[in-house]
Amino acid sequence: MIFITLFLEFAGLSFMAFGGATALLPELHRVTVDHHHWLDDATFTHLYAIAQAAPGPNVLVATLIGWEVAGLGGALAATLGLCLPMSVLIYGLVNHWERYSGQRWQQAIRLGVAPLAVGLVLSGATLIAQAADFHGGAWAIVLVTVVLNLRYPALHPLWLMAAGAVVGLSGGL
Numbered sequence: 001m002i003f004i005t006l007f008l009e010f011a012g013l014s015f016m017a018f019g020g021a022t023a024l025l026p027e028l029h030r031v032t033v034d035h036h037h038w039l040d041d042a043t044f045t046h047l048y049a050i051a052q053a054a055p056g057p058n059v060l061v062a063t064l065i066g067w068e069v070a071g072l073g074g075a076l077a078a079t080l081g082l083c084l085p086m087s088v089l090i091y092g093l094v095n096h097w098e099r100y101s102g103q104r105w106q107q108a109i110r111l112g113v114a115p116l117a118v119g120l121v122l123s124g125a126t127l128i129a130q131a132a133d134f135h136g137g138a139w140a141i142v143l144v145t146v147v148l149n150l151r152y153p154a155l156h157p158l159w160l161m162a163a164g165a166v167v168g169l170s171g172g173l
Contacts, residue, residue, distance in 0.1 A: 003077040010081030021058040025124030041131040
């Protein structure tokens with residue numbers, strides 16, 4: 001049954017979500033596009049873009065994938081699969097984690113998880129760029145956005161989104 005398969009696939013992914021759902025993009029793509037063939041590259045990319053445009057958590061991408069694959073039941077199965085297992089595990093471990101605060105092994109875990117999350121998020125961004133079939137103009141927008149975002153951290157992202165929309169509407173891509 002598709003609902004059980006969705007739940008189990010996304011439940012397995014929940015244990016890798018260091019950095020949030022965005023960090024899971026390469027594996028989400030592998031599972032939904034390459035392995036099960038539930039989606040194609042374009043649909044996957046569009047669902048990710050919609051999830052990013054909507055207010056709320058990045059986990060919306062799982063909900064949208066589930067919806068696309070199997071309607072409302074699929075949306076619930078994918079969302080619960082991605083959120084429930086790790087939430088239950090963290091709830092059970094949080095008191096134990098605090099008890100060992102400051103231990104060397106705990107500090108080592110904290111130091112190791114941060115670069116892991118960054119690497120997973122970067123690989124997810126690369127996957128979306130490849131699936132979107134970027135050309136020269138799109139890569140220029142990516143580069144300008146990164147430079148401006150790093151140089152002017154107070155610059156609101158909506159200004160960058162508006163500039164990208166203007167370039168797209170003008171046919172500059």
